[in-house]
Amino acid sequence: MLEKALRGGRYYWTLIGFLSLAMFVGLLAYLFQMREGLTVTGLSRDVPWGFYIAQFTFLVGVAASAVMVVLPYYLHNHKSFGRLTVLGEFLAIAACGMCMLFVFVDMGQPTRVLNVMLHPTFNSLMFWDFLVLSGYLLLNVVISQVTFGAERKGVPPPRWIKPVIVLSIPWAVSIHTVTAFLYSGLEARAFWMTAILAPRFLASAFASGPSLLIILCLIVRRFTNFDPGREAIRTLSQIVTYALLINVFFVSVELFTGLYRRIHEHVEHFEYLFFGLEGKQALVPWMWTSQLFVLAALIVLLIPKLRKNDTILFVTCFAVVIAIWIEKGLGMVITGFIPSPLGRLTEYAPTPPELLISLGIYAFGALVLTVLYKIATSIREEIELG
Amino acid sequence: MDESKRGFLKIAGCSVLGVLGAAGMRTATDVGPGGKAVESSTTLSGKKWGMVVDSQRCLENEGCTACIEACHSTHNVPNIADPKEEVKWVWKESYEHTFPTQSHEYTKASLKEKPVLVLCNHCEDPPCVRVCPTQATWKREEDGLVMMDQHRCIGCRYCMVACPYGSRSFNWQDPRNALQGGINPEYPTRTKGVVEKCNFCAERLAKGQEPACVEACRKSAGAGALLFGDLEDPESEVSKLLSEKFSIQRKPGLGTKPQVYYLV
Secondary structure: OHHHHHOOOHHHHHHHHHHHHHHHHHHHHHHHHHHHOHHHOOOOOOOOOOHHHHHHHHHHHHHHOOHHHHHHHHHHOOHHHHHOHHHHHHHHHHHHHHHHHHHHHHOOOHHHOOHHHHOOOOOOHHHHHHHHHHHHHHHHHHHHHHHHHHHHHOOOOOOOHHHHHHHHHHHHHHHHHHHHHHHHOOOOOOOOOOOOHHHHHHHHHHHHHHHHHHHHHHHHHHHOOOOOOHHHHHHHHHHHHHHHHHHHHHHHHHHHHHHHHOOHHHHHHHHHHHOOEOOEOOOHHHHHHHHHHHHHHHHHHHOHHHHOOHHHHHHHHHHHHHHHHHHHHHHHHHHOOOOOOOOOOOOOOOOHHHHHHHHHHHHHHHHHHHHHHHHHHHHHHHHHHO | OOHHHHHHHHHHHHHHHHHHHHHHHHHHHOOOOOOOOOOOOOOOOOOOEEEEEEHHHHHHOOOOOHHHHHHHHHOOOOOOOOOOOOOOOEEEEEHHHHOOOOOOOOOOHHHHHOEEEEEOOOOOOOHHHHHOOOOOEEEOOOOOOEEEOOOOOOOOOHHHHHOOOOOOEEOOOOHHHHOOOOOOOOOOOOOOOOEEOOOOOHHHHOOOOOOHHHHHHHHOOOOOOEEEEEOOOOOOHHHHHHHHOOEEOOOHHHOOOOOEEEEO
């Protein structure tokens, strides 16, 4: 199938060239980080994890959200998703790749990273995360390869793939749950020590992932002859609406537990996040932007007439992705460290090398996605033209 | 594309992955094993090492840093000025930061600011050990020390995230550039990108010596503000002190069971 990625128009090659350039810049920045050490980042004693790990957390959600197209199609026989599943699976593959790279660039000793497999440690959630994420990547590669290959040949997929697909559904839930457990099992960090963290992660993932998929579908429809289908996009937008509502509910449940009881250790993190502490308020404008976007998106999504307008839907989905990205890719991880367990307020902001490396990884993900989508749309066009 | 080309691409792709994987494995196996305590006739042996910090006595010589200097020069701890990147095995922290649950709005401001000596607590149930994905940090069963293998550490910093006491330091930069005081050839220096912390002087215990900080304290003006011994031995100095005097631990509510106790 790969040969389809080697034939494309001007837009395609411009995009490929641009993404390759961004990847190259990211690589150079990473070599600089390799030489100097993680001192080139904005991380510190008090904030040992930052932008990289936060992007990882956000992207695990994007990867897991493929289940939102796989589940309705394979378990509920929701026919309109038939043309969409492969796009969801390809998105999951690209997201998994980015997740792994974001963890990799965060390592102080990247050449030793296979020690995780060499000395498997069952009590470490990081080991489990490594395991479930690799498994999920493999599952999606196999499933998309087999089902899409069969579709191309015009034959039904082999019977053995069905149980594999069914397995991928709880597996998707597991990757985000394990990622939440990475945080919520730490007595040192009151901000994360809440049972709602995993459900919250899943809800926000099922809002942001399908939003991203809607954006991608609308782009695909605009630039190729392949149409993922009006009804499929409608259903996806309903999924986004439910997931976003559930996420808002989960966040309020968490705020109630912390704020009504005013558990000091818990509350001060929220204070930092939304109002700032002792004049330190780097995240405050971001968080309010996020809240505003969620509110605006909810209003639009809850009104069917607005939701059914593709242009409005496109913008709304963008707002949802940005809002959840701020919530998970900025607020969630960093705030866990501020204040520190010793009560110190050390703020954090990513540095230019850190941002360039991250940009390079996102470019890598976008490149994988572009190539995979190119293959998918070319073959679909081929099938439909007969 | 015909079948043979496709087959070739698949094999080529797998081979590249395989070679990359093998290269990674080779680097990984260079790592030394997490060693056990070296037993010899002169080894100081204890079933559960612990420390008692007599904060009152320590405060009598508020400016004294004998223990810190002894520890940091013994273990080649780099001297980095930037508080965001500093590496510390033992240091002084304000009372308020050390015992956040012990100070309240009526605690005298002067007391809140008083320095208290802090170090790795060598917890009985250490969160850092629980989270480490490579067992680069582990609990030594025979004497309760929380050990660290800097050759196995991948530098993920999960242990720093998990430690409720801020006792772990990461080498954000090459520590060898910050060893102005010279290098102690008896103890290894570290590379950038690994985590380090107090090891209760495991290497000195193996030679029958008490921890460097305790020895330095004994010789200093503060004499005896730091005491070290076997908490399982009821006759040890530390056990007797803890059974006779009022002592506290840092954040006992978390259930980590710190083995550094404070007389207040």
